[in-house]
Amino acid sequence: MLSSPTIAANAGIALFLPPVYDIVWSAVPFALILAFFFFFVMPRFRKILDERAELIEGGIAKAEAAQAEASAQLEEYNELLAEARAEAGRIREQARTDGQAILADLKQQAQSEAARITATAQQQIEAERQAAVVSLRTEVGTLAIQLAGGVIGETLTDDAKATAIVDRFLADLDADEKATT
Amino acid sequence: METALSTSALVTASLLRPFAGEDGQFKAPGIDEFVGLPALFFEGTPFEINRIIMVRLIALAIMVLLMYLALRKSRLVPTRGQGAAEMALDFVRVQIAEQILGERLGRRFLPLLASLFFAILAMNITGIVPFANIAGTSLVGMPLTMALVSYVAFIYAGIREVGGWPFIRNALFPPGVPPVLYLLLAPVELINIFIMRPVSLALRLLLNMMVGHLLLVLAFAATNFLVVNVGGAAAAFGALTLFGGIVITLFELLIAVLQAYVFTLLTAVYIQQAASDHH
Numbered sequence: 001m002l003s004s005p006t007i008a009a010n011a012g013i014a015l016f017l018p019p020v021y022d023i024v025w026s027a028v029p030f031a032l033i034l035a036f037f038f039f040f041v042m043p044r045f046r047k048i049l050d051e052r053a054e055l056i057e058g059g060i061a062k063a064e065a066a067q068a069e070a071s072a073q074l075e076e077y078n079e080l081l082a083e084a085r086a087e088a089g090r091i092r093e094q095a096r097t098d099g100q101a102i103l104a105d106l107k108q109q110a111q112s113e114a115a116r117i118t119a120t121a122q123q124q125i126e127a128e129r130q131a132a133v134v135s136l137r138t139e140v141g142t143l144a145i146q147l148a149g150g151v152i153g154e155t156l157t158d159d160a161k162a163t164a165i166v167d168r169f170l171a172d173l174d175a176d177e178k179a180t181t
Numbered sequence: 182m183e184t185a186l187s188t189s190a191l192v193t194a195s196l197l198r199p200f201a202g203e204d205g206q207f208k209a210p211g212i213d214e215f216v217g218l219p220a221l222f223f224e225g226t227p228f229e230i231n232r233i234i235m236v237r238l239i240a241l242a243i244m245v246l247l248m249y250l251a252l253r254k255s256r257l258v259p260t261r262g263q264g265a266a267e268m269a270l271d272f273v274r275v276q277i278a279e280q281i282l283g284e285r286l287g288r289r290f291l292p293l294l295a296s297l298f299f300a301i302l303a304m305n306i307t308g309i310v311p312f313a314n315i316a317g318t319s320l321v322g323m324p325l326t327m328a329l330v331s332y333v334a335f336i337y338a339g340i341r342e343v344g345g346w347p348f349i350r351n352a353l354f355p356p357g358v359p360p361v362l363y364l365l366l367a368p369v370e371l372i373n374i375f376i377m378r379p380v381s382l383a384l385r386l387l388l389n390m391m392v393g394h395l396l397l398v399l400a401f402a403a404t405n406f407l408v409v410n411v412g413g414a415a416a417a418f419g420a421l422t423l424f425g426g427i428v429i430t431l432f433e434l435l436i437a438v439l440q441a442y443v444f445t446l447l448t449a450v451y452i453q454q455a456a457s458d459h460h
Contacts, residue, residue, distance in 0.1 A: 014216045021229035022322030029241050030326050036245055037296040044252040045270050
C-alpha cells in the first residue's frame with residue numbers, strides 16, 4: 001500500500017530498473033528462442049521454400065523439355081513427310097518416263113510388226129504374181145499352140161488376118177484377166 | 182470468438198483481487214501490478230520466478246512447442262498447422278525482412294527478426310489470455326533485452342556491411358550536409374542512433390503492454406467494485422465498464438500484434454540504415 005506520492009514516484013522508477021531475476025529470465029529464454037529459430041525453425045522453413053521452388057522450377061523444366069521434344073519430333077515428322085513427298089514425286093516421274101519408254105517401245109514394235117506384215121504381204125503378192133505370170137505363160141503357150149492350130153487350120157497367107165486374130169486373142173485374155181481380178 | 186472473449190472477460194473479472202480498499206473506497210490499479218510481486222519460486226535468488234516471469238516462460242514454451250509441432254514433419258503439401266506456421270513466417274520474411282532489407286540481407290537477418298516477432302507476439306498475447314492476464318513483456322527486462330539484441334544487430338550489420346569507421350561516419354556525419362552543421366548534427370545523431378533507438382524500442386513495447394494491462398484491470402476492477410461493493414443502480418454502470426473491458430480486450434489483441442510488428446520492423450529499418458552506404 002502506497003502512503004505518499006513521494007514514495008509512489010520513487011517506486012515508479014522501479015518499473016524501468018529490472019531486478020536481476022528479470023534480466024536472467026529475459027536473456028536466457030530469448031537466447032533459447034534465438035537458437036530455436038536459428039537452428040530449427042529457419043532451416044526447416046527454408047528447406048520447405050527451396051523444395052517448393054525446386055518442384056515448381058523442375059516442373060517448368062520438365063514442361064520445357066517435353067515441348068522441345070515435341071517440336072523436335074514435329075520437325076522430324078515434317079522432314080520425313082517432305083522426304084516421302086519427294087520420294088513419291090520421284091517415283092511418279094520414274095513411272096511416267098517408264099511409261100513413255102514402254103509406250104515408245106510398243107509403238108516401235110507395232111511399227112516393225114506392221115512393216116514386217118506389209119513386207120510379207122508384198123512378198124506373197126509378188127510370189128503370187130510370179131506364180132500367176134508363170135501359170136499365165138504356160139497357159140499362154142498352150143493357147144498359142146491351140147491358136148496356132150486354129151490359124152493353121154485356116155490359111156496363113158494373110159498377115160493382117162493373123163495379126164488381128166492374135167490381137168483379138170490377147171484382148172480376150174486381158175478381158176478375162178480383168179474379169180477374174 | 183465472441184463467447185470466448187466474454188468468457189475471458191468474466192474470468193478476468195473473477196480472478197482479480199478485490200479492489201476495494203479496507204475503507205470501502207475504490208482503489209485504482211497502479212505499479213504494484215508490476216513491481217514487488219510475491220515470488221513463487223527461488224525467492225531471493227537470481228532465478229526468482231514471480232507471476233509475470235512464469236507467464237512469460239509458459240508463453241514462450243507454448244510458442245516453441247507450436248512451432249516445433251507445426252514444422253516437425255515439414256512436407257511440400259503442408260498440413261493445417263504447418264500452413265499456418267508458414268503463413269506467419271512468410272509474413273515476417275516477405276513483409277519485414279525482404280521488403281526492408283532486400284533479398285540478401287533479409288535472408289541473413291530473418292532468423293533474428295522472426296525470433297523477435299514471434300517471441301514478442303507470444304508474450305504480448307498473454308495479456309488477454311484467461312488466467313495469464315498479463316503480458317510477458319510488461320516487465321522491463323524482456324523489452325530491454327530484445328532492444329539490446331536489436332542494438333547489437335544493427336551495429337553488427339553496419340560494421341560488417343560498410344566497415345567500422347564508414348558506418349560511424351555515415352551515421353554521425355551524413356554526406357551532403359554543410360560541414361558547419363556537423364557541430365549540431367553529430368551530437369544529435371549520436372544520441373538518436375546510439376541511445377534513443379534502443380531506449381525507445383524498449384519503452385514503446387513496455388509501456389504499451391503496461392498501459393494495456395492497466396486499462397483492462399481498471400475496467401474489470403471497476404465492474405467488480407460497482408456490482409459487488411456498491412450494487413443497486415451502480416450495477417448498471419458496471420455493465421458499461423464490463424463492455425468497455427471487452428472492447429479493450431479486442432483492442433489489446435490488435436496492440437499485441439501491432440507492437441510485435443513495429444518492434445521487428447524498426448529493427449529491420451535500423452539494420453538497413455546501418456548496412457547501406459548512404460542514407
